[in-house]
Amino acid sequence: MPLLWTLTIILVLGAVGYVLGRRKAIASAGGDTRLLHSLPGYYGANAMILTVVPALLVLAVWLIVQPLVIERSVTSLIPATTVEEIGSRSLVMTEVRRLAEGIDTAIEVGALTTGDARALSTEFTDIRARLGEVGVALGSDVTPQVLVAAQEYRAMKATGQAIMTGVVLVLAGLGLAFAYARTHQEFRARNAVEYAILSILLLASTIAILTTVGIVLSMLFETFNFFELYPWREFFFGLEWRPSFEGGSDLGLIPLLWGTLYISVIALLVSVPIGLFAAIYLAEYASRRLRSVAKPLIEILAGIPTIVYGLFALITVGPLLRDYFAEPLGLGQSSSSVMTAGIVMGIMLIPFVSSLSDDIINSVPQSLRDGSYGLGATQSETVKQVILPAALPGIVGAILLAASRAIGETMIVVLGAGAAAKLSLNPFEAMTTVTVKIVGQLTGDTNFESPEALVAFALGLTLFVITLGLNVLALYIVRKYREQYE
Amino acid sequence: MTDATATAAPRPHGAGSLLAQDERTRRRNKAEARFRAYGLSAVIIGILALVLLLVSILSNGLSSFRQTFITFPVMLQAERLDPEGNRNPAEMAEVTTFGYLPILAQAFVEHVESLGIEHDVGLRDMAAMISDEAPAQLRARVLANPDLIGQTIEVEVLAGGRIDGFFKGRVTLASAERDRNVTPAQLVLAQALAEEGSMETRFNWSFVTAPDASGQRPEAAGLGVAIVGSFYMMLVVLALALPIGVAASIYLEEFAPKNRFTDLIEVNISNLAAVPSIVFGILGLATFINFAGLPQSAPIVGGLVLTLMTLPTIIIATRASLRAVPPSIREAALGLGASRMQSVFHHVMPLAAPGILTGTIIGLAQALGETAPLLLIGMVAFVREFPAAPPEGLFDAASALPVQVYSWTQRSDPAFVERASGAIIVLLVFLIIMNAVAVILRRRFERRW
Amino acid sequence: MNDMRVTEREVDDLEIKMKARNVDVFYGETHAIKHVDVDIRDKTVTAFIGPSGCGKSTFLRCLNRMNDTIDVARVEGEITLDGEDIYDKRVDPVQLRAKVGMVFQKPNPFPKSIYDNVAYGPRIHGLSRNKADLDEIVERSLRRAALWEEVKDRLAAPGTGLSGGQQQRLCIARAVATNPEVLLMDEPCSALDPIATAQVEELIDELRSRFSVVIVTHSMQQAARVSQKTAFFHLGELVEFDSTSKIFTNPDDPRTESYITGRIG
Structure with a gap:
């Protein structure tokens, strides 16, 4: 692993820098550390930081x-015909990368020499078979264009x-030399180190x-990308959610949003009063x-x-609601439902x-309570008449935060709400939410070129914007409220 | 307000004894009592919900720590298991589990006969009482010790999921009538074997240590890989979130000037704390996997995503504990000629350390239970291989405890409900330990100035 | 001085509204008030003075059972209002507080409109038959608190927007609106500037025509200005209780004299 070696060398140079810097500083003060501007360790640390930090930063960026x-320059090597053959540019690049890595592995285990690798050609060798021998499985036979790209890669x-x-x-060397040259009795090493920290x-x-x-x-x-493949109008205003992997899916947001809001409202109706x-x-x-x-x-x-909670909904609450409410009332046979979630x-x-x-109720000053009790309340x-009105903005903020939680919650709805996108009023029916569909569209094997997968990002963005709006509003209200009593 | 104005008769000043409640006071006191009762019932409902939740999980899950085993002697026939006859494990590996299955089945049938139990279970159904996992276990045992071939050994194999369910009360004779996977006759036989002592339900460590098993053999599924995966992710979170979080908090609390940029950071942190976790999953998928090309299902990716999620928690806790250190400590250090950096690192940090640690543990506990973002970065994959030791192991595929719960709930065999609940018990035990440590730390080092 | 003597003689003829006998108050282990006997007469201003921490506020809060809201506080002895023991089991503190109102040290208007602040008490106690009645009560109370002229045009404005002195007068109006028989005031001027203080003091003198007023103050001048009777508390004990002029000119107890002349406090 050359990268690991580079890292080790840099760190060793850093350690060397520490020792050298410290030694030179002490020497420059004639061995009397009291004459130094900073403690000797700071001179060492200064040299070490100048050696290691710039080098590591460049390494990371590189x-x-x-x-x-x-990626960019190799992609330009691939002719458009090959792209059409395989399907899409990113699929070709996956192929190229896999082949390149395969050749590397082959060299590593010794199945190929470096020279062999360079001389590989599709006409004389069955590359797929040869790589298969060393445990590298390629999806299809290697075309010359892909091989060229892989070699270039x-x-x-x-x-x-x-x-x-x-x-x-x-x-790293330059940093070390620079720091060493600067190290001197008068040098303000502590300030330099502290600036770096x-x-x-x-x-x-x-x-x-x-x-x-x-x-x-x-x-x-x-x-x-999604809106290039799918009209935004149909996404935001579509009333149907019917993805199909053969294309021609309906990807309307409204039924998902409806399920999300319906479930959140029920959640708030339960949680806010209690x-x-x-x-x-x-x-x-x-x-x-x-209290304690x-x-x-x-x-x-x-x-x-x-x-x-998700499992609790799935194995306890869902069946309970179905057996004692939904079925006797004739409202449905599903144990996953809006009500359950x-x-x-x-x-x-x-x-x-x-x-x-x-917290908010406790921050209402005691003097208001006293005032009210003193009047015989x-x-x-x-x-009801003094504390809650005084705390109202804070409580509204808390409820908004709870609403944002409810809208963004995933596991409970994945396990408790069901997967059918529906616009229905019956709370005992299974419905689905934005988060459920994000999970649904992005788990398993996904092709990131299809609208069916990309829609998850649009859903995610919608979710992010809604919750962000609620959070900002809530935090603003709560902060205003706190200022009032500070 | 209408009730206050409408009905009450005008009251002359100073009338009425204090010792008798007037009509209005009585009504107001009733309203007071009602209000109080609402409050108390809300508290009780909250606590009941907690109790119901825990009881539901415990009653469903405790049985997953026990498993039914069948014990009987098996003759390991050399001609079938080692056709070449030179006890070379490499050659013996040619015999697959399908070679072991009939041997086990035959031995089981003979064992039942030798006990003299009368039953009307067909041969095929008898073999089905043994877990599909059993041949693989026997094969592994034989390959590890080729000398066993030719001997008759006592084996202890897992019973099938339905048989196990029978001893745990999940499967009954009545339910077996309707079940394609089990017959009442099998259950009767199992009962008889249990009475003879050949079938026994007892504590099962392998639930915690074994890897996952396929959907047809819930009895063999374990949490080993998931626990290792979760542990690796926690290592990554600890290694990244703690230093970054503490550094960020120190900057914001001790050094940051009050300006737009600092405000922006503050707003960002409080908002990130409230961003839905699944959004972090999308971030992880898009940046770490699709952009940076890290492998799917790897603990490193899970750890990175959870780090970003945990950072706000750690930063908020750390800042609170830095703020709790009184300014007099800083002033004392500065007064002695220490630099601000020295006063922070030498004096403030040690005093704030317990608080920082508590916040970190609570952040880790949150991260440990997080599921949704991990689904998106491929941790749902079926993984049976234990990942290697870190650091390479961080890039191997693994599962995670909460995700394992999710994947088990997605399987059709009802025995997985028990497994999923059992996994949650394990998860909760870890969480309880972490929170207990946090509470103890807080109690022990709590300081009042 | 002559005027004062006359009023004081008159005062001594008035009926006793509240009577405290052998009152002890404990805060957990602390013995905060020791064997206090006090008579509060009707239509009189009684002042409690003493150094801080002497228990005068604690004792005041016993008179309308505000100490009930503090878990660790325990009151022993007997306090009566019109001859009825206010610590009797049958007494509802809510009913008691309607008769014994209270004004606090810091002005504490509710975060509601001026109107709603004053109407709060009448509403909860059901003192008005209709809106017009309530309007009248509010106006009368604000007039009694000498605030009407200043706020009559902005009754819907929040009470918290008034100045400190106005806020305190609003709190007095709020207390007056419930028609109390005794009005307790816990250092009502300590958070006010001198002008506002003068206004409130003037107001107290007027209130005396209708209610019995008990005021706790740390300002001896204020006690001398507004009260007819003065009680001096020291370390939880009632040292001396007499007519105000007696306390300030010729106290019996040397401790009272020391406090009046400024040697303790």
């Missing part, structure tokens, strides 16, 4: 950029690798932004002992993974609503 460059990769190793090592800290904190950008970009690109009343009871009425037992118990519900999701959201509301009158 590793990301190189495949992109190679290998060559570029090898040169790229070599140049990269050279550049990175030289950079600060930069690393700053870099770490930008990950949050990068993640958001990554989320948006990854979905945006594929969504654009959560809110539980929060009020625990904050205003419960004795300290009851009941609050953590309810909060356990928040720590349980959603897959557990909604109730279980409601249970999941109880602690979410209750602990947020609890009962506790419930105080709660």
Whole structure:
């Protein structure tokens, strides 16, 4: 593994830099470390940072950029006829990559020499069979064009690798030399090191932004691809969801959105009253002992993974609802239903609503309660007419956050709601949601060229935008509310 | 407000004794009691839901830790298992599990005969009482020790899923009437064998250690690969999320100037904490697999996705514990001539460490239970091979505990419901341990200034 | 001084509205109030003075059972209102507080409109038959609190938007609106500027014509200005209780004198 070796060499150079920097600093002060500007360790650290960090940064960037460059130039080598033959450009590239890797493996196990590999040609050798011998399975026979592309791919990769190793090592050496030259009694090593550390800290904190950008970009690109294959109007306003892998699918968002909202509304109808009343009871009425037992118990519900709720819906709640409500009432025979998923999701959201509301109710100042009691109000009158109105913005924020949770929840609906996209009012019927369909379209073998797979990205983006809107609104309301009492 | 204004008679000032409640006070107190009752019932409903959830999982899942085994002697005929006769494992491997099946079946039939049990089970149905996994186990045992050939050995093999279900109460004589996979006669025979001591249901470690098994043999399915996969992912999350999260928190809490850029980061973090987990799965699929070309089903990809998901949790917890360190500590260090960096790393960090650790464990616990994003990056794949040791193993295919639960729920054999519930018990045990450690840390190091 | 003597003599003839005998208050293990006896007369301003932490506010909160909301607080002894023990099991604190209103140290208007703030008490106690009745109660209470002229054009504006002095007068109007018989005031001016304080003090003097007022204050000048009777508390004990002029000119107890002259406090 040459990459591993490059890394090791860089790290060793870094260690050398530390020792050299420290030694030179002490020497420059005539052995009396008190005369140095900074502690000796800082001079060593300075040399190490200058050796390792720039080299590693270049290495990382190179590793990301190189495949992109190679991919592009190799793709241009493939004639359009070959593309048509195999299907799509990305399929050809998969073929090319697999062949190139296959040849590499063959060389590694010794089935081919480097010279043999270069001399490979489709006319004289059955490459597929030869690679098959060393355990590399190719999907189809190798065409000359693909072989040429694969050879070019290998060559570029090898040169790229070599140049990269050279550049990175030289950079490490230069950094070491520069730091060594600068090391002197008067040099402000501590400031330099701290500046470097600060930069690393700053870099770490930008990950949050990068993640958001990554989320948006990854979905945006594929969504654009999707809208090239499928009209956006039919996606957003279509009333039918009927994917078929032979083409001609109906991919309308409305039935999925309907299922999502229906289930979320039921979940909120369960969780908001229970959560809110539980929060009020625990904050205003419960004795300290009851509170110390009941609050953590309810909060356990928040720590349980959603897959557990999903299984609970599937094996307990679903059959229960079917046997005792749906079938006797003649409303359906399905154990997965909007009701099942909604109730279980409601249970999941109880602690979410209750602990947020609890915080908010507790942040209503005691003086307001005193004022109300002092006028002869009962506790419930105080709660209903003074505390809740005062806490209302915060509670609305909490409910919006819960709604965003409900809309984005996946496992409960995958296991509890069913897979049939339907526009129906009957809550005991199986319906499906945006998240269920994202899972459905993207698990298993997927062809990322077909609208049936790409639609998942459009669904994901829709989901992201809806939940983001709710979150921003909720956080804004909650923040405004907090400011009011600070 | 209408009730307040409409009915009440005008009350003269100062009338009425304190010792008697007037009509209105009585009504108000009733409303108070009702309100209180609503509150109390909400609390009770919440707790009942928790109890029902746990009881449902436990009652369905505990039995997966027990399994039914059949014990009987088998004569390992040399001519069938080692046709060449030179005990060379490589040649013996030519005999597939289909070669072992009839030997086992025959031995079982003979064993039943030797016990003198009367039954009306056909030969084919008798063989079907043994798990499909049994020949493979026997073959592995023989290949590991070729000297066994020619001997009669006592084997202990898994009973089929329906037979196992019979001893666990899942399958009854009545249900067997309607079941194509089992006959009542088989169950009667199983009962008789159990009375003779040849069939026994007991604790089954391999549920935790064995790899997954195919949909036809639920009795052999285990969680081994899933536990290893989850463990690898947690390693990745710990190695990435902790340093990045702590670094980001230190910057934001201790050094960041108040400006637009910092605001942007803050808003991003609080929003990421509320982004649906499945969106992170899409991110992982698009960037790590389709763009960066990392392998599907690999713990490294799962770990990366879960890292991005866990970061906001860790950052929020770390910032809270940094904020809890009073400014006087920082000022004391700065007053002695330490730089801000030194004051943070020498004085603030050690004091905030317990809080950071607690937040990290809670973040890890969240990540451990997360399922949806892993479905999208191919962790649902059927994996029977244990991944290699890290770091290479991080790139091998593996499963994960919560995903294993999901894939078992997708299989038709009802025995997998028991398996899935059992897997959840294992998952919950891990979560309880992690949360308990977090609570203990918090109690132990809780500091009040 | 002469005027004051006259009113005080008159005061002593008025009926006793509330009577406390041998009251002890405990906060958990702490013995906060020790054997206190006090008579609160009708249509009189009674001031409780004393250094901070002496228990005067605690005792005030016993008079309408506001201490009930604190779990660890325990009250022993007897407190009566019109001869009825307010700690009797049959007494509903809600009914008691309608008769014994309270105004707090910090103005605490509810986050509602000015109108709704004042109407809150009458609504929960059902004191009005219709909207017109309620309007009248609100106007009357605001007039009594000397706030009507300032807010009559913006009754729908939030009460929290008023100035500190106005807020406190709104709270007084709110308390007055429920028609209490006794009005307890816990340092009602401590958060106000001097002008607002003067307005509130003037108001207290007017309120005396209808209610019995008990005011806790840490300002001796204020006690001297507004009250007819003064009780001096020190370390949880009632040191001296007498007419205000007596306490401020010729106290019996040396501790009272020390406090009045500024040696303790």
